[in-house]
Amino acid sequence: MIFDIAQFKTLVRAIAAILILPVASSCGNREAHRLMDTAETVMWARPDSALAALESIDTMSLRTAPQRARYSLLYTMALNRNWIDTTDLRVIRPAAEYYERHGSNDDKMKMFYYLGTVQHNCGDLETAIASYMRAKEYSFNSDNLTFKGIINSTISDVYLQNHNYPEALSYAIQAISQFDEAGDSSRLWRSTGMAASISMNMGNYSKADSLFAEFFSFCRDSAYYARRLMDKALLELWRPNPKPEENMKMFLMAVNDFNGSPDLGDYCAYAYALELTGDRKSADYVISQLKAQGCPMEEMDIWLYRIFRHRGDYKEALSMLERSVRERDSTVLSTVGQSVALAQSDYYEDKSTLLEKGRRIQVLIKWVALLLSLMVALSVLWVYSVRKRRWQSQFEEMSSVNDEVTRRLDEALMCEFGKEQMILNLRRKYVEANKQQYQQLNNLCHLYLEGKGRKNEIFAEVKKILAIFDETNQKELESMLDDNLDGIMRKIRTALPDLTDKDFRFISFMILGFDAKTVARVMGYTVTTVYSKRYVLKNRMQNLEVEDKDLVSAFMS
Secondary structure (H helix, E strand, O other), X not given: OOOOHHHHHHXXXXXXXXXXXXXXXXXXXHHHHHHHHHHHHHOOOOHHHHHHHHHOOOHHHOOOHHHHHHHHHHHHHHHHHOOOOOOOOOOOXXXXXXHOOOOOHHHHHHHHHHHHHXXXXXXXXXXXXXXXXXXXXXXXXXXXHHHHHHHHHHHHHHHHHOOOHHHHHHHHHHHHHHHXXXXXXXXXXXXXXXXXXXXXXXXOHHXXXXXXXXXXXXXXXXHHHHHHHHHHHHHHHHOOOOOHHHHHHHHHHHHHOOOXXXXXXXXXXXXXXXXXXXXXXXXXXXXXXXXXXXXXXXXXXXXXXXXXXXXXXXXXXXXXXXXXXXXXXXXXXXXXXXXHHHHHHHHHHHHHHHHHHHHHHHHHHHHHHHHXXXXXXXXXXXXXXXXXXHHHHHHHHHHHHHHHHHHHHHHXXXXXXXXXXXXXXXXXXXXXXXXXXXXXXXXXXXXXXXXXXXXXXXXXXXXXXXXXXXXXXHHHHHHHHHHHOOOHHHHHHHHOOOOOHHHHHHHHHHHHOOOHHHHHHHHOOOHHHHHXXXXXXXXXXXXXXXXXXXXXXXXXX
């Protein structure tokens, strides 16, 4: 077999790529996650920076569905925040597919809202309003008041486009309330201006005046301010008692001071105001300029009717009115179609609500099944643990019985085989104790028999013997008793830890067999005190579970 260097290098590169790929992918994921966090943080304050951060992400590094969904939602948000009206549903589709079944209520709320904006950009208002309504439903569980206000404001715009002014005003008022509660003064201002214009279209002039007064008390966005100023100028002509001078004043202010861009209706209203003030020449000039620019006549007819009627040219006014009526008939048909569309959107809203309830019921069923399974598992575990403890208890009891039998058997064997040795040991201890006890008597006898002149030495020996009963030699006295009586004082001290050393000295004298008078003299008590103290201590020992208590009681009797 011939070794090929080129093939070997290719193999090494392939292996290196396989080994490096997971590391590179992990690094890419971390970097994408960091950039998405950054974009989400600056989305509202610096939307251009958010869009730049998102566009710098390599989308091929997004391996999981949650990552792709989050990127999709953030990217759609960034486009919307930068006034880029995308109509490509593929941008939002990964988020829509994932958050339809996963994610938090806030994620679902944002997904449906931005899905609605893309559908809105496509001109599909029926589908858009259904998405907005689902976003609104999820907003009920959200604390984000600003976003809830944005949803209501957008729904208001959709209804306004369909000339459904009551619904548009209702959602605009909700948006105003939420922006006010959130402290978002800029959006509150714009929503107030929108509500004022809607009220004007509904013919509610007093409400419109109130809202316009609140709106014009602040001047923020010049273009938006100019638009609302032109709406207010139009209101001055629609009143029961028109004010054409106010209309002209506001129109010129919007154009000259705030760089407003009037639409056809604004110019026609301005021409009508000129007509009402008697400046017929200027009114005709404005109308001629509009016709020269090719403006649609169907939008100008109603204003021409008003102008000719004011001039007394009823024939021309009637012609304009008839043409306007024909145009209005087509508008009515269009409005009916829009009503059908709104009814359809209501159907979609109800359908989405039912689907959402169905999904919630399915989730609830899953949770109930999981809870039941968990309860069954816990019950089985509890039964097993109870039986296990019972078996363990029985095993420990049997082991204890076995140990006790073994211990007793060992003791029996010891008693059987060591009986003679134990007797010999006991005899030896008795002999030693007896000899030790009489050793002192032997010494006294020796001194006495040596000669009669040695009384002082005998007295000294007796004094030496009695020295052990001094209070300073209490430990030696107790040690002597323990050696001769199988640790009797240690047992008493353990059983009665609250007694004083003087009490134990008294007990020692009782065990030695001293009579009441001797104990009284040695310890400085009266004979009555000795009897009383002996009675109390004896009763206390009788009430204790202590080894050899009967022996101790016998010594103290």
